[in-house]
Amino acid sequence: MSSLQAAEQRRIIADCFARTGLTVEQLWLRYFALGGDVSEVDLEAYLRGAFPLPRIQRDMVAHAVNERLDELSGARRAPYSSDAGDDSRPRGLLAALVGLLDGAQRVSPERLPAIVAAAGRALDLELTVYLADYEQRQLFPLPGESAPGRVALPIETSTAGRAYRNAGTVLTEEPSGPRLWAVLLDGDERMGVLEIEAAADADLNDLTLHTQCQWLASLSGHLIAAAMRYGDGLDMTRRRKGRGPTAELLWRNLPPLTAATGDFVVAGGVEPAYDIRGVTFDYALSETTAWLAIFDAGRDTVSSGLVVSAALAAYRSARREGQDLRGQESAVDKALSAQFGDGTTVRGTLAEVDLDHGTLRHLEAGGEPPLVLGTGRWPATVDSARRPPFGDGGTGHIETARLDTGDLLVLHTEGVAGARSADGARFALPRFLDAATGHAPPEIVRRVLAAAKSHCRSGFTGDAGLLIARWPGTR
Known part of the structure; x- marks a missing residue:
């Protein structure tokens, strides 16, 4: 394409961009998602005519603009670099991504x-x-x-x-x-x-x-x-068995099973996968903090799924309102008392990690204390002062610990360590965690839950919930 044609393409792209209502940052994010590799500053300079882009990068910008224009039906589209009369779609990798x-x-x-x-x-x-x-x-x-x-x-x-x-x-x-x-x-x-x-x-x-x-x-x-x-x-295609209403509810309330930022990786899982009745977990990641929670209402009553879902909803609501661990604790207690009355309880653990320094703050309400393990170090139980389960009232003591670079933090329900073999032997959770530490958190979760399931021959007496996080220790 001649420099004159490239300049005309840029002019029309800039004109179309002005109609998208996007900021340069928002356009750059769309362009970057397509595989674009110039900076936001260079993209802005290109739109002003102060910085040239190679043909494939121009086409990526055009497609990012056109994606937005497609959302605003009837808007004029930005041109690709192909000559008039040729196929106007990009080719090669970009064509594959655009086609998809x-x-x-x-x-x-x-x-x-x-x-x-x-x-x-x-x-x-x-x-x-x-x-x-x-x-x-x-x-x-x-x-x-x-x-x-x-x-x-x-x-x-x-x-x-x-x-x-x-x-x-x-x-x-x-x-x-x-x-x-x-x-x-x-x-x-x-x-x-x-x-x-x-x-x-x-x-x-x-x-x-x-x-x-x-x-x-x-x-x-x-x-x-x-x-x-x-x-x-x-x-x-993914389902190999049916799910009852409770299992369906709990699966739909789970966050993605794996999430990561440059400062933290977290992964979770539950078993029995098709018959989960009273366990759930949650997390949230920000620039400075990671929040983690796991709840266990047992699997012996028909209302366990509703009870643990109420605890999860109260926790999420408090966390999203900016409440600290104490506020989250109070919100879960109040929600259970208000919706189900006295005597309805949920065991659980709330935790938060300062991503700058690796400081762990956690609170156990009848739940299992966290485990921490690192390279060459046997899994260790973090010191905890457990309060009664959520819904029983009372205030728990918030404990503090320090994670080392690369440490794994493990939250789990009693159903994992309590999985028993035919002869009554408990599942050796620390041993299996130690054997799997060379893998990423989602693979550790998969391996540990598979081992627990094999140990008890799929006969879990309590729901198994597992949440594993790694703090890399670098910003």
Whole structure:
């Protein structure tokens, strides 16, 4: 494209941007999500005509503007750099990402596997989506044009499972040619894997292509997770058993099972996955603080799910209003007393971590005290002064401890350590935590809950809730 044409493209993009109602920062975030790699300052300079951009970066800016204009129907669209009369869509990786974004708008969830496959063809790749079941034991192929003949793959022993366990990519040599497996991520939560086979001239040994496949897998995972919020078609692939109303309620109230910032990583899980009755957890991450909570109302009454959900809702409300641990404690107590009367209790632990210094403040209300473990250090129980369960009244003592760089913080319910084998032996939680410390928190959660489930042969006497966080110790 000539410099004159590039200048005209920039002028129209800037004109269209002015109609979007976006700030430069908001436009940059959209552009960056598409793979753009210039700074917000350079983007602003480009819009003013003071800084040139390469063709592919200009097209990314144009597409970011057009995404917003699509939301404002009828607005004039920004042009791509292709000459008039040519295909006006970008090519290569950008074409794959654009095709995925455009195709995923206003479609039923069941259509997403075909849209992902079409995005792959822009890179000369054949793609098949596999989703992990809720017990994280197997990966199941989603129905689609590339799925016939494919079967479920075990997470523990398959190559696809290795990509899932390590949250990365794995390249294998097959009789039919090389095959790449890339983990599907929604943020930092693992959804499944993407099976990638080369077509035409694509070279799966190309490390640049590996990176592009990771971007494609992450975007696919995000779109699949978003589609599950408004449809059941994809979710049904992940379910291997039915869920009762209580389990359905508690799963819908859980936050994402994994989240991370540069300063903190947290992951959680519950068992029995399809029959959870009275356990839940929550967390929130900010620039300076991480808040964690876990609640256990038992599984022996028909109201356990409603009771623990009320505790969770009261905790979230207080936390979002800026209440400290004492205010959160009071809110949960009052909510249980007001809604269920005297005698209704929930065990739990509330905690917060100062991300600058690793200071841990925590309060136990009949719950299990936190565990802390680090490199070369056996899991240690944090000193605690437990108060009665929430709903029983009283005020607990807020304890303080200090995390070291790289430490793991573990919150759990009695159902984890209390899982018993046929001969009555309790599950050795510290030993299994110690054996899994070389992995990321979501993989530690998966391994520990799988080990507890195997130990008690799926016969949990109490719901098992597990929340594991790592403080890297660096800002």
